[in-house]
Amino acid sequence: MTLYYSLVFMLLVFEMVVFMTLIIPMPYTAKRSIFRFISENPLVAKVQYGMRITFIFILILFVDSVNRVYRVQLELSSARKSETEGRAAVLGGSERMEVQARKFYSQRNMYLCGFTLFLSLILNRTYTMILDVLRLEEENKRLKGDPKANTRSSAALDNAGQAGEIGSLKKQLKEKDRDMDNLKKQVDNLHKEYNRMGDQVSGTDGTPKKDR
Template sequence: MTLYYSLVFLLLVTEMVVFMALIVPLPFTWRRKLFTFISESPIIAKLQYGMKITFIFILILFIDSVNRVYRVQIELAAAHKSENRGGAAVLGGSERMEVQARKFYSQRNMYLCGFTLFLSLILNRTYVMILDVLRLEEEVKTLRGDPAVKGKGSSLQNAGNAGEIGRLKEELAAKDRDMANLKKQVEGVSREYNRMGDQVSPNDPTPKKER
């Protein structure tokens, strides 16, 4: 197995572990804290962005493996068709084993990439469904006056995709920094303008109009 397919297999195992962690029954408070952290963490947001790019490459590998399987199937079909017509064997013993090996590896890579992509969709949908259930449980507990959630507010109402809130907070902080830098630049330009105005005003030869 080549390096990139080994990485795809490692990603598939990681997805399986994450899926098992999501469906493990936990107390409401623990699960609430966990999903609040996932929604607000900027690290999760960056990781999610990197995973999207990774899945694009996996999709390309999946398409390539499907194409290889298709070409091997056509090659085998042409060889069987020629043999059934009574012609000489198109593929010898070693050549046939090589074609069968290429077929096996191509199918393995296709299944590996396909299951990785499919499990990523399942993980995303499972996360959204669990988040909706937590929101509903939080609303029910709030309406019942549960002291565990009363007065804390709904920390999951604005939670979206993993790291969504963290990403938005980072963008807001970046805009605040840009605004502060812009204010400093404006203040600097204003001070420089006033300084130059003070230097020019005493030497201004233009006579003032008398009223």
């Protein structure tokens, strides 16, 4: 196994360990502390950014391994077709073993990269779901008046959830709602100012005010 595929295998083992850590039953306080540490530690944010770049390279390796498996499969199919039609054997014993070995290594690399990418998607989804559960539990305790409910930890969980695409969309939606509220306030102020100016002009001209 080459160096970069060895690194992919190590990353796969690391993902398995992280996944097992996430699904292991833990007390609420411990789990909240862990996710709060993940959301507030700048080193973890840098590691997550580096992992995204790493997965791009793994995707390239996965596409290359699929291409290699396809080419080897075509080579074996053409050899079998030639032998079936009664032609001379295209591949000898040693050559056939060499082709079979290349097929095995290509399939191994394809499965290795594929499972690594698939597990990364599962980890991302599991992380987001656990964050949602923790936020709901924190909100439930706060509504019940539990003094242990910490607003800071809830805010930290919200910030952690905003690391993904869903959190980014929620943040944009909140900003648009805030802008809409500000726009409504400005329209109301302009309407009040317009009415006040109209009342002043009507009083200056001596014309009676119209009932609205």
